[in-house]
Amino acid sequence: MTVRITLTLIYSLLTAQLAGCMVGPDYVRPEVTIPNQFKEVKGWKQAQPRDNVLSGKWWEIFNDSRLNELEEQVAAANQSIIQAEAQYRQAQHLVQSAQSAFFPILNLTGTASRFRAASGQNVAVPGVRNLFGAAGAIAWEPDLWGSVRRQVEANTGNAQASAATLQALRLSSQATLAEDYFQLKVLDAQKAMLDELVAVYSKTLQIAKNRYSVGVAAKSDVVLAETQLESARAQAINLGVARAKLEHAIAVLIGKTPAELSLIPAPLDVQPPPIPVSLPSELLERRPDIAAAERKIAAANAQIGVAKAAYFPTLNLAATNGFQTSTLDTLFKAVSRYWALGPAGAALTLFDGGAKNAQYKQAIDGFDASVAVYRQTVLTGFQEVEDNLAALRILEEETQVQDKAVTAANLALALTINQYKAGTISYLNVMTAQTAALSNRQTAVQLQGDRLAASVLLVKALGGGWNVAMLPSPDEAGGEVKWTDYLIFPVD
Numbered sequence: 287m288t289v290r291i292t293l294t295l296i297y298s299l300l301t302a303q304l305a306g307c308m309v310g311p312d313y314v315r316p317e318v319t320i321p322n323q324f325k326e327v328k329g330w331k332q333a334q335p336r337d338n339v340l341s342g343k344w345w346e347i348f349n350d351s352r353l354n355e356l357e358e359q360v361a362a363a364n365q366s367i368i369q370a371e372a373q374y375r376q377a378q379h380l381v382q383s384a385q386s387a388f389f390p391i392l393n394l395t396g397t398a399s400r401f402r403a404a405s406g407q408n409v410a411v412p413g414v415r416n417l418f419g420a421a422g423a424i425a426w427e428p429d430l431w432g433s434v435r436r437q438v439e440a441n442t443g444n445a446q447a448s449a450a451t452l453q454a455l456r457l458s459s460q461a462t463l464a465e466d467y468f469q470l471k472v473l474d475a476q477k478a479m480l481d482e483l484v485a486v487y488s489k490t491l492q493i494a495k496n497r498y499s500v501g502v503a504a505k506s507d508v509v510l511a512e513t514q515l516e517s518a519r520a521q522a523i524n525l526g527v528a529r530a531k532l533e534h535a536i537a538v539l540i541g542k543t544p545a546e547l548s549l550i551p552a553p554l555d556v557q558p559p560p561i562p563v564s565l566p567s568e569l570l571e572r573r574p575d576i577a578a579a580e581r582k583i584a585a586a587n588a589q590i591g592v593a594k595a596a597y598f599p600t601l602n603l604a605a606t607n608g609f610q611t612s613t614l615d616t617l618f619k620a621v622s623r624y625w626a627l628g629p630a631g632a633a634l635t636l637f638d639g640g641a642k643n644a645q646y647k648q649a650i651d652g653f654d655a656s657v658a659v660y661r662q663t664v665l666t667g668f669q670e671v672e673d674n675l676a677a678l679r680i681l682e683e684e685t686q687v688q689d690k691a692v693t694a695a696n697l698a699l700a701l702t703i704n705q706y707k708a709g710t711i712s713y714l715n716v717m718t719a720q721t722a723a724l725s726n727r728q729t730a731v732q733l734q735g736d737r738l739a740a741s742v743l744l745v746k747a748l749g750g751g752w753n754v755a756m757l758p759s760p761d762e763a764g765g766e767v768k769w770t771d772y773l774i775f776p777v778d
């Protein structure tokens with residue numbers, strides 16, 4: 287009768303657990319304000335219809351084979367990404383750890399003792415005795431109020447957030463590499479320009495010397511020409527410091543030491559490509575950092591349920607089946623067998639000094655904080671898109687004007703040099719014209735680099751081709767579970 291009652295109780299508890307009785311609020315994604323259109327998208331040159339969605343290998347839109355080669359190495363060898371991958375696996379195993387609470391705990395014990403009763407005791411067998419025992423015990427706490435299920439839900443949300451954070455880090459590392467790479471090409475272009483100017487200044491210096499030797503120019507012209515020449519050489523050398531740092535940074539991003547990577551100078555022959563800009567409403571689905579923030583809200587919401595379940599009583603069930611005898615050869619015979627149902631106990635906390643209330647309110651506060659983080663992340667996402675749309679539009683306008691300035695400065699320089707050769711002006715006029723031409727050319731090169739950097743940052747702000755469908759499902763967030771994982775010892 288006792289066994290039948292116990293089995294009925296266990297069946298009822300299992301049914302209640304599987305029926306999904308869970309306390310705490312069910313998750314609903316918080317609302318955010320979404321504009322109908324990006325403010326800065328007016329006049330934006332959109333990509334062709336066949337290219338209206340960024341691919342996972344977004345850097346290929348720049349058509350730079352060396353950049354493609356470097357970017358491919360980021361995901362495979364970048365140590366920060368490898369660390370984030372390990373942290374995601376940790377989050378998956380936390381889901382498995384929470385799921386283990388659904389199952390009972392099984393224990394197997396074996397005992398052996400040899401003893402003698404104290405004098406004066408009434409024992410059936412006086413003197414020294416042996417006692418051998420073997421028993422199996424099962425203990426289980428039914429998830430009546432959904433505490434375990436809410437904890438699994440929370441850990442699953444955290445694992446999904448970890449997966450999105452991994453992708454956000456991968457995108458950030460890829461974008462940083464592209465920025466560094468294009469800035470390195472800008473420095474190479476500036477170095478090539480300065481080397482070209484050194485050759486021009488050398489010829490100008492020779493003209494000044496020739497004019498001085500025949501008495502039609504002052505010694506000061508020669509000194510000024512030498513000063514300008516050596517200044518250009520110094521500027522060209524100084525660029526090497528920044529270039530070396532960028533090359534070292536690129537090496538670290540692809541998981542190599544600086545000594546393992548050397549990038550030979552290459553011309554700045556890359557133009558900012560047209561980038562597909564989606565609707566603002568789609569940004570929430572395409573940015574991994576926004577997805578990570580949203581999944582953390584879901585996890586925080588589930589923690590409210592965990593805290594609320596602590597108010598309700600807990601029930602513990604146990605059963606033992608074993609053997610006990612004074613002789614080892616009869617240990618596993620039926621006569622030595624014993625069993626016990628229990629202890630079964632229910633526990634309800636009546637007073638804890640406000641600890642459970644504090645934990646419950648803390649969970650609610652954590653949820654509110656995660657909602658604020660999510661909304662701020664969304665706002666930041668819109669800001670980054672608008673910033674780089676504006677930057678690309680304004681920089682393109684500036685480039686068109688700057689190109690005219692370069693043309694005018696070069697023409698003015700040519701006229702000034704001819705006038706100097708003719709002896710109608712001093713060398714100071716030549717220096718002024720050369721300085722203006724150099725400054726305008728340097729600005730033009732830097733503008734091209736700024737446009738490329740803004741293009742990279744816009745791609746990053748748009749999610750780099752990622753979308754929320756790439757998040758692991760709840761089952762995937764729990765990781766792959768093999769039967770060997772249920773063993774009490776690790777099996778690789």
